[in-house]
Amino acid sequence: MTFGGRHPGGESPQSPWRDRLPASVILTEVGPRDGFQFESAIIPTDLKIEFIRMLADAGFSRIQAVAFVHPEKVPQMADAAEVARRLPRRDGLTWSALALNLRGVERALDAGMERIEASVSASDAHSLRNAGMDRRAALGQGVAMIRRAAAGGATVIGGIQCALGCVFEGEIPIERVAEMVAEMAGAGADAITLADTTGMGNPLSVSRLLERVLPVAGGLEVGMHFHDTRGLGLANLAIALGFGIRSFDASVGGLGGCPFVPGAAGNIPTEDTVHLLAAMGIETGIDLERLKGCARALSVYLGRTLPGRIYRLDSPGSES
Amino acid sequence: MTFGGRHPGGESPQSPWRDRLPASVILTEVGPRDGFQFESAIIPTDLKIEFIRMLADAGFSRIQAVAFVHPEKVPQMADAAEVARRLPRRDGLTWSALALNLRGVERALDAGMERIEASVSASDAHSLRNAGMDRRAALGQGVAMIRRAAAGGATVIGGIQCALGCVFEGEIPIERVAEMVAEMAGAGADAITLADTTGMGNPLSVSRLLERVLPVAGGLEVGMHFHDTRGLGLANLAIALGFGIRSFDASVGGLGGCPFVPGAAGNIPTEDTVHLLAAMGIETGIDLERLKGCARALSVYLGRTLPGRIYRLDSPGSES
Numbered sequence: 181m182t183f184g185g186r187h188p189g190g191e192s193p194q195s196p197w198r199d200r201l202p203a204s205v206i207l208t209e210v211g212p213r214d215g216f217q218f219e220s221a222i223i224p225t226d227l228k229i230e231f232i233r234m235l236a237d238a239g240f241s242r243i244q245a246v247a248f249v250h251p252e253k254v255p256q257m258a259d260a261a262e263v264a265r266r267l268p269r270r271d272g273l274t275w276s277a278l279a280l281n282l283r284g285v286e287r288a289l290d291a292g293m294e295r296i297e298a299s300v301s302a303s304d305a306h307s308l309r310n311a312g313m314d315r316r317a318a319l320g321q322g323v324a325m326i327r328r329a330a331a332g333g334a335t336v337i338g339g340i341q342c343a344l345g346c347v348f349e350g351e352i353p354i355e356r357v358a359e360m361v362a363e364m365a366g367a368g369a370d371a372i373t374l375a376d377t378t379g380m381g382n383p384l385s386v387s388r389l390l391e392r393v394l395p396v397a398g399g400l401e402v403g404m405h406f407h408d409t410r411g412l413g414l415a416n417l418a419i420a421l422g423f424g425i426r427s428f429d430a431s432v433g434g435l436g437g438c439p440f441v442p443g444a445a446g447n448i449p450t451e452d453t454v455h456l457l458a459a460m461g462i463e464t465g466i467d468l469e470r471l472k473g474c475a476r477a478l479s480v481y482l483g484r485t486l487p488g489r490i491y492r493l494d495s496p497g498s499e500s
Numbered sequence: 501m502t503f504g505g506r507h508p509g510g511e512s513p514q515s516p517w518r519d520r521l522p523a524s525v526i527l528t529e530v531g532p533r534d535g536f537q538f539e540s541a542i543i544p545t546d547l548k549i550e551f552i553r554m555l556a557d558a559g560f561s562r563i564q565a566v567a568f569v570h571p572e573k574v575p576q577m578a579d580a581a582e583v584a585r586r587l588p589r590r591d592g593l594t595w596s597a598l599a600l601n602l603r604g605v606e607r608a609l610d611a612g613m614e615r616i617e618a619s620v621s622a623s624d625a626h627s628l629r630n631a632g633m634d635r636r637a638a639l640g641q642g643v644a645m646i647r648r649a650a651a652g653g654a655t656v657i658g659g660i661q662c663a664l665g666c667v668f669e670g671e672i673p674i675e676r677v678a679e680m681v682a683e684m685a686g687a688g689a690d691a692i693t694l695a696d697t698t699g700m701g702n703p704l705s706v707s708r709l710l711e712r713v714l715p716v717a718g719g720l721e722v723g724m725h726f727h728d729t730r731g732l733g734l735a736n737l738a739i740a741l742g743f744g745i746r747s748f749d750a751s752v753g754g755l756g757g758c759p760f761v762p763g764a765a766g767n768i769p770t771e772d773t774v775h776l777l778a779a780m781g782i783e784t785g786i787d788l789e790r791l792k793g794c795a796r797a798l799s800v801y802l803g804r805t806l807p808g809r810i811y812r813l814d815s816p817g818s819e820s
Contacts, residue, residue, distance in 0.1 A: 195707040196516035197742055382779040383738040387515040411772045411809040412779075414731055415738040418703040422517055445809065452731045459702040459732075489731040489765065 215435025345380030379409025535755025658684030665700030699729025
């Protein structure tokens with residue numbers, strides 16, 4: 181063996197990945213939207229409000245509370261207007277809503293939502309299934325949605341679904357996503373969210389996408405939305421942090437995923453993400469203990485163990 | 501919004517993290533050792549051999565089959581000598597054994613093991629619990645174990661437990677780990693494995709540890725062993741890949757973890773790791789479909805869903 185030599189794998193042991201880590205991160209809790217909408221049993225509105233209040237009390241600055249989508253296609257969101265009306269006010273907390281078409285944007289504005297995510301898919305196959313139109317038509321509609329929401333006074337997020345691949349279509353060209361970002365920025369989006377809707381992303385594809393997209397996004401905040409279907413959500417987040425990305429969606433307990441598909445998984449669990457960031461010295465302003473309490477309450481209510489790890493760890497003596 | 505500008509989070513969008521990604525990775529399957537030893541019910545020897553044969557057929561080049569440890573303390577490994585005798589031979593496959601003291605090394609050599617991991621803890625508190633001596637005494641013993649195993653003709657791994665923190669002791673100084681690596685290298689270790697025994701590591705601590713340890717390790721292969729207790733195993737692996745690390749332990753299905761502690765988790769699931777690496781274009785030589793079959797068979801035998809994600813995803817239409 182040799183000393184003082186170099187590791188065969190690299191030129192230098194210094195890690196450039198950590199040069200651009202952010203000092204703080206804004207987590208958007210999307211459990212009430214992305215999580216609740218995937219539950220097979222509809223959660224009563226009163227109970228939704230209770231869970232939402234617990235989340236608000238955990239110190240989030242952003243929560244995505246509802247989706248204004250077709251009530252027959254997504255009956256779990258049929259009470260969106262009522263939920264929106266009953267959202268508790270908190271200093272420093274901004275509520276947001278998801279919309280998939282112009283009608284959804286109108287309803288979100290009518291409900292007084294200050295922050296609206298106008299979301300379209302980068303995948304033709306996914307767009308045809310979810311929105312009934314190909315991605316070009318969907319992007320045209322997305323641009324109209326962004327303009328309408330901005331004209332209505334809302335802060336607008338341009339959301340791009342399947343930005344890291346599509347389970348139906350496979351790989352999504354990075355150039356396509358870059359073009360969508362440019363169009364959305366041109367239409368007046370205040371922020372962009374790149375969503376790994378079907379959990380296809382990996383650290384390398386995240387890296388390549390951000391290398392290409394960040395220059396196009398210019399000064400816009402670029403956030404990421406990871407699903408943990410293949411267990412790579414937090415690995416992808418770790419790589420994105422190295423690009424200075426400081427806005428991520430996450431779902432309490434890791435809620436979400438299709439209840440009819442074994443192994444399907446939701447968003448990255450918010451409490452696991454808060455733990456990861458705190459361990460790295462990155463501020464979120466979120467009270468981890470309160471958040472763990474929300475996850476435990478939801479686990480009890482839903483009658484199953486949620487994907488999140490941290491909420492299940494009670495004591496320090498947790499391994500051998 | 502602005503175009504062509506720079507993302508506020510970073511100087512340049514180019515990712516230096518991926519400059520040193522390895523082209524191939526050697527995964528050591530540790531399920532038969534780290535996994536089986538944590539099962540509350542003892543797996544019959546014949547069945548162990550069956551599972552081990554399935555793993556061998558999945559194309560691994562390294563499998564850690566047994567631990568030579570006290571049969572009363574770890575009854576699950578009481579049949580280690582018999583398992584070692586009955587290991588199936590495969591071209592290109594090296595079997596290894598774990599030892600925690602000199603007696604274990606002697607038994608491993610007697611059993612004809614070609615590769616022996618001499619493992620000691622970097623944590624006093626953990627070492628006192630697991631080995632009955634403080635870490636300095638344990639390191640002295642570790643050096644003797646490495647010398648004995650090398651003298652016996654085995655390839656020797658110096659294993660460092662709790663290299664990324666200890667659930668009992670908290671943070672472990674990086675300098676301490678660097679000194680242990682230097683001592684083990686000096687004693688004749690052929691490789692080093694840095695183990696996150698209690699799942700305390702995070703991407704930043706992994707980065708800092710490797711920055712300090714790789715120069716000390718010189719030309720030795722440095723491998724990593726992550727537990728997924730807090731869901732960070734694959735995130736940690738992704739960061740380690742960026743240092744050119746190309747040796748990792750993993751456990752089929754994510755076996756392992758203390759059965760008496762809710763939420764405790766085992767190693768990173770091998771099949772999830774193979775999927776991650778394959779998605780990044782990194783070769784492992786492992787047949788993912790066969791490996792998923794092993795995980796499914798173990799899940800059926802053990803009567804529970806294992807932590808691994810990939811083995812549960814059957815079809816491409818796996819989300820909404």
